[in-house]
Amino acid sequence: MIYLNGKFMPIEEACIPVLDRGFIFGDGIYEVIPAYSRKPFRLPKHLNRLQHSLDGIRLKNPFSNDEWKNLLEQVIAKSDAEDQYLYLHITRGVAKRDHAFPVNVPPTVFIMSNPLLPPPAELLASGASAITAIDNRWIRCDVKAISLLPNVLLRQLAVDVHALETILIRDGFLTEGAASNIFVVKNGVLLAPPKSNLMLPGITYDVVLELAAANKIPHEIREITEAEVRTADEILLTSSTKEIMPIASLDNQPVGQGKPGPLFARLHALYQDYKATNMRGHSCGCSNS
Ligand code: PDD
DSSP states (O other), X not given: OEEETTEEEOGGGOOOOTTBHHHHHOOEEEEEEEEETTEETTHHHHHHHHHXXXXXXXXXXXXXXXXXXXXXXXXHHTSSOSSEEEEEEEEOOBOSSOSSOOSSOOOEEEEEEEEOOOOOHHHHHHOEEEEEEEOOSOSOTTSOBSOOHHHHHHHHHHHHTTOSEEEEEETTEEEEETTBEEEEEXXXXXXXXXXXXXXXOXXXXXXXXXXXXXXXXXXXXXXXXXXXXHTOSEEEEEETTTEEEEEEEETTEESTTTSOOHHHHHHHHHHHHHHHHHHSSSOOOGGGO
């Protein structure tokens, strides 16, 4: 069951007019929110980012945060899965094709939920591969826009060579992944690129930095050069759907020892413990390992 413009319906019955500005111009924004044990993860942070994206495209938020919460709870309740990821999509609505914003047109609001599965254990154990590419996207990557063609093309470069992700470099510096944030580890220090208009401010990125701070893991938020990415001891990827994953090879070269490193193991355990404590109401104790 999905939600579309005020109604719940099976996804097969959901229809959008061809003149929807999301379809015509990619004129809209979206958000992806994990729900663990049927509870949305960091909902206020996701709703803040949703507001930031709406402000970025000058579209009024159709709902208050309480209304969003209520709607999302209804969507979650209609799914069988305990862990889900919620996809929220808002476009500037349906209007005669004209680049100018339409006047008095209601937005299109679509919400769906899919089961959320953890990354495969084999991949967590062996580490994933990634490639690099020049970041040729626009300069409002902080807006979670549905016009994702550059991200789609960049991610496909990785898919074409059976890699997990494309790591993006702009003007000699790391920005992020095509659909993820990227951290680098050098000499035991976790390095994170600073939030800017050139990357999406990841909710998982924030969790990882908070866990590092709370557990006295040395970390720095600063510009990371391409050379530092290429000589990293570890590379970590984060996103709402992939949580935290190790990158063990980059452009066919091993990253560090060519397998997941100690900081990945520590942060992954801390992340699982954080989830268990905050979302499932118990601690797995795995962060002590
Ligand atoms: N993508 N950067 C980009 C370009 C992304 O698309 C994503 C997530 C992230 C990570 O943000 P977060 O930790 O808040 O998920 C960073 C989602 C999962 C997607 O488009 O499906």
